[in-house]
Structure formats: structure tokens, C-alpha cells
Amino acid sequence: MSNKLEHQKANEEIIRELVWKFKHGEEKAYNELVNLFKQKIFNLVLKMVRNREDAMDLAQEVFVKAYHSLKDFREEASFSTWLYRIAVNLSLNFTQRDKFRSFILLEEMTQPVLSKDSPLKDLEQKELNQAIDRAVLKLPGKQRAVFILRHYQELPHSEIAKILDKSEGTIKANYFQAVKKLRKFLAGFTE
Amino acid sequence: MKCKHIKIKLVDYFENSLSPEEKSLVQGHLDICPDCQRELQKIRSTFALLKNESQYEPEEAYWTNFVPGVRSKIEKDRRTTLVPIPRFKIAGGVIGLTLVIMLGIFLFRADQKVMFKSGEEPYSYLLPVESEKIDQLFYAETSSESQISRLFSETDKDKLALAETELEKTNWDKGGKEEALTGLDLKQLENLKKDLEKTKFKKEIL
Numbered sequence: 001m002s003n004k005l006e007h008q009k010a011n012e013e014i015i016r017e018l019v020w021k022f023k024h025g026e027e028k029a030y031n032e033l034v035n036l037f038k039q040k041i042f043n044l045v046l047k048m049v050r051n052r053e054d055a056m057d058l059a060q061e062v063f064v065k066a067y068h069s070l071k072d073f074r075e076e077a078s079f080s081t082w083l084y085r086i087a088v089n090l091s092l093n094f095t096q097r098d099k100f101r102s103f104i105l106l107e108e109m110t111q112p113v114l115s116k117d118s119p120l121k122d123l124e125q126k127e128l129n130q131a132i133d134r135a136v137l138k139l140p141g142k143q144r145a146v147f148i149l150r151h152y153q154e155l156p157h158s159e160i161a162k163i164l165d166k167s168e169g170t171i172k173a174n175y176f177q178a179v180k181k182l183r184k185f186l187a188g189f190t191e
Numbered sequence: 192m193k194c195k196h197i198k199i200k201l202v203d204y205f206e207n208s209l210s211p212e213e214k215s216l217v218q219g220h221l222d223i224c225p226d227c228q229r230e231l232q233k234i235r236s237t238f239a240l241l242k243n244e245s246q247y248e249p250e251e252a253y254w255t256n257f258v259p260g261v262r263s264k265i266e267k268d269r270r271t272t273l274v275p276i277p278r279f280k281i282a283g284g285v286i287g288l289t290l291v292i293m294l295g296i297f298l299f300r301a302d303q304k305v306m307f308k309s310g311e312e313p314y315s316y317l318l319p320v321e322s323e324k325i326d327q328l329f330y331a332e333t334s335s336e337s338q339i340s341r342l343f344s345e346t347d348k349d350k351l352a353l354a355e356t357e358l359e360k361t362n363w364d365k366g367g368k369e370e371a372l373t374g375l376d377l378k379q380l381e382n383l384k385k386d387l388e389k390t391k392f393k394k395e396i397l
Contacts, residue, residue, distance in 0.1 A: 031258050038257050042249070052247060063261045064268065125245060132244050151241065157208075172203070179202050183237040190236035 015079050022070060030070070034063050037080065040153070041087050047148045048091035050133040058094055062087045077162055084149070084163045092141045128189060135185035139178055146171055147178035194220075197227050205234050 015036065021029035041062050046055035066086050073082055136144060142164065149160045150171075157175070161168045183190070197220045203209045204217045221227055 031262075034258050034261055038254065046247065052249075056249060056253060060257065060261050060264060064264045067261070067265050068268070125243075128240070128243060129245050132241060173199075176199055176202050179234065179237065182241070183233055186237060186240055189240050190233065 012078060016075075019070065019073070019075070019079055030067060033079070037083055038063070040080075041083065044084065044087050044148065044153055045091050047136070047152045048088065048144065049095055050137055054094065058090060059087075062090055065090065081159065081162050084153075085165075088145045088149070088163060092145065095137065096141065131186060131189060135182050138185055139181055142166075143174045143178040143181070146174040147182070150175050194224060194227055197221075197224070198230055201227065201231050201234055205231065205238065 015033065018029045018033050018036075022033070038059065042055060042059040045059045045062065046052065049055050049058060062083070066083055069086070073079070077085075136147070139147060145164060146160055149155045149163060150157070155163075157168050157171045161171045164171065166174075197217055200209060200213060200217050204214065207214075209217065221231065
């Protein structure tokens with residue numbers, strides 16, 4: 001067994017124990033769960049909503065929602081799968097609800113500080129960031145979720161299938177479609 | 192294998208996530224198909240572009256305050272749910288609201304009766320007629336008496352007569368008598384006197 005796999009198994013065991021402790025009244029165990037997943041969830045939410053302020057708030061909301069539902073969590077899936085599902089659903093609901101607002105705020109969201117050395121490069125970078133944000137936000141919800149879980153979170157198709165409760169084939173098809181659309185949306189930068 | 196079957200697998204080929212058999216199949220096709228080669232090149236460029244996207248990392252303070260922030264939101268939620276509105280309170284509220292509406296309707300209708308009593312609708316204030324009849328009466332006010340009478344039963348007609356006489360009496364009692372009489376000439380007064388003699392209230396008026 002490889003070291004990576006062993007490490008992963010050990011992690012899963014720790015997470016299961018923390019969930020068990022929380023379910024049996026140990027409140028502090030939840031803080032540890034939050035600390036273990038906060039960065040992954042923030043990154044996922046940020047890529048989904050494409051707005052820093054919203055992502056900072058929404059990432060916390062994911063853990064608030066998970067806290068309220070954890071007592072009913074039957075552990076049919078792993079805690080991380082279950083948590084990712086909450087994060088994806090909250091993000092999708094958010095962008096659905098705030099679709100228009102997200103597009104408006106897009107202008108404000110990716111504004112890197114222009115360095116004195118290479119202002120032109122910074123400007124190009126800003127344009128590129130905005131183009132990617134727009135392109136990703138233009139993807140249909142499920143395709144966006146699949147693309148982000150695969151490309152940014154680097155999850156295998158099988159895990160994404162569990163998170164989104166779809167077959168692996170559907171996930172592969174969604175991913176292919178997402179990449180095809182992104183290629184089209186970003187054509188101006190690649191050609 | 193046709194191009195369309197290969198193109199579907201190009202993303203997986205690029206990510207090296209195909210099985211060895213599939214990989215060699217795609218590789219074999221790419222060697223002879225310039226169109227699919229171009230397609231693969233576009234996929235490569237797109238992923239290269241995505242790789243250049245800036246990464247954002249929140250400040251340390253955000254991570255330090257992350258758990259307290261989550262806890263504070265949980266507490267806020269808890270405080271809201273600790274004071275739930277019990278079902279019986281909802282039921283009480285519904286009943287209360289119904290009572291208020293009923294009281295409102297009652298007062299509104301009572302108010303309408305008072306309005307009619309004030310003299311705007313002389314025919315209706317003593318009559319136990321339904322609102323529909325009152326409306327009909329309102330429009331029939333300028334019509335002949337026979338039209339009005341048809342709206343009511345015999346009993347109502349008696350009450351109508353009583354209402355009219357009561358109204359006349361009230362108006363006279365309010366002091367309009369002198370004012371009305373001073374505006375009449377001698378002949379008119381004579382005629383009025385004759386008319387009044389015919390009424391059952393002549394004694395009272397004279």
C-alpha cells in the first residue's frame with residue numbers, strides 16, 4: 001500500500017471519529033472538522049461563485065448548514081463527499097439567485113494590484129482572470145460543478161459522481177461539454 | 192473509429208485518464224487525423240490558459256476567525272430557533288385574525304346603518320331590509336311610490352309609511368317649521384293648511 005493511500009485512510013479514520021464524537025455531544029469536535037476542511041471548501045466555493053466576498057461568507061454558511069444537518073448524516077457517503085455536496089448546492093443556489101449580481105460584481109472581483117515593474121502584464125492578467133470568470137459562470141450549473149470539482153479540486157470522476165449523485169458516464173460527458181464550451185468562450189485568448 | 196468517438200475522449204487523453212487500451216486507440220487515430228490533432232491542440236491551449244489564472248488566498252485573519260465566525264452564525268441560528276412560534280400560537284393567531292376580520296365586518300355594517308339613520312336614506316333606517324333591497328331602494332328613490340312599494344312586503348310597506356311620517360315629524364321639530372312658513376305667501380299657506388288638515392298629525396302641527 002502506498003504512503004499516500006495510507007495517509008488518506010488515516011485521515012478518513014480521524015474524520016469518522018470526529019463525526020462520531022460530535023454526534024455524541026462533543027461540540028469541539030466540529031471545530032476540528034471545520035479546520036480540516038475550511039480551505040478546500042473556500043476554494044471550491046470561490047471557484048463556483050467567482051466572487052471573493054461572497055465566497056468568504058458562503059464558505060462559512062456551508063459549515064453552518066452542515067452543523068445543523070450533521071446529526072442526521074447517515075454516513076452512507078464519506079463526510080467530505082457529503083460536505084462537498086452541501087457546498088456545491090449552496091453555491092449553485094447562490095449563483096442562480098444572484099446570477100445578475102454576480103455578473104455585475106465581476107468587474108470588481110478580479111482586480112490585482114498593478115505592479116510598477118510590469119503594469120501591462122498585470123492588465124493582461126486582469127483581463128484573463130475576468131474572461132475565465134465570465135466563461136466559468138456562463139457554464140450551466142451542473143457542468144460548472146463538474147468542471148470545478150475535476151479541474152480545480154482534482155477529484156476523480158468516481159468521487160464527483162458520488163458528490164453530484166450521478167453516474168460516472170454522465171460526469172465524464174458533463175466534463176467534456178464544459179471543456180468544449182470553455183474552449184469556445186475563451187477562443188479569443190487561445191487563438 | 193470515427194473522429195466524433197475520438198473527440199469525446201480527447202479531454203481524458205490530455206488528462207491521461209484513459210485506460211491503456213483506449214489511450215493507444217486514440218493515439219493511433221491522432222497519428223493519422225490532422226483534424227483531431229488540431230482539436231487536441233485547442234484543448235491543450237485552453238488548459239494552459241486556465242493554468243495562468245490568478246489564485247486568490249484570503250488574509251490570515253480570515254482563517255483565524257473562520258471557526259469563531261461559523262460558531263457565531265450557528266449561535267445566531269440557534270437563538271432564532273430557540274424561540275419558535277408554537278403551533279398553538281399560530282392557531283391562536285389565525286383565530287384572532289378571524290375574529291378581528293369578523294369584528295371589522297360587523298362594525299362596518301353597523302356604521303352603514305348609522306349612516307342611513309342620519310337621514311341620507313330615509314326609507315331604510317327603520318326597515319329590516321337586506322343590503323340588496325337598500326341598493327334597489329336607493330336607485331328607486333326618485334321613482335314612483337308604487338315602484339318602491341313593490342320592493343317590500345305588506346309589513347315593510349307599513350314600516351315605510353311609519354318611517355316617512357317619522358322623518359317629516361323630525362324635520363319639523365328641528366325648527367324648520369318657522370323657516371319654511373316665512374318663505375310662503377298667503378295662498379301657499381292656505382293650501383298647506385288644507386293639506387296638513389288631511390294628515391293624521393294636523394293637531395300636532397297646528
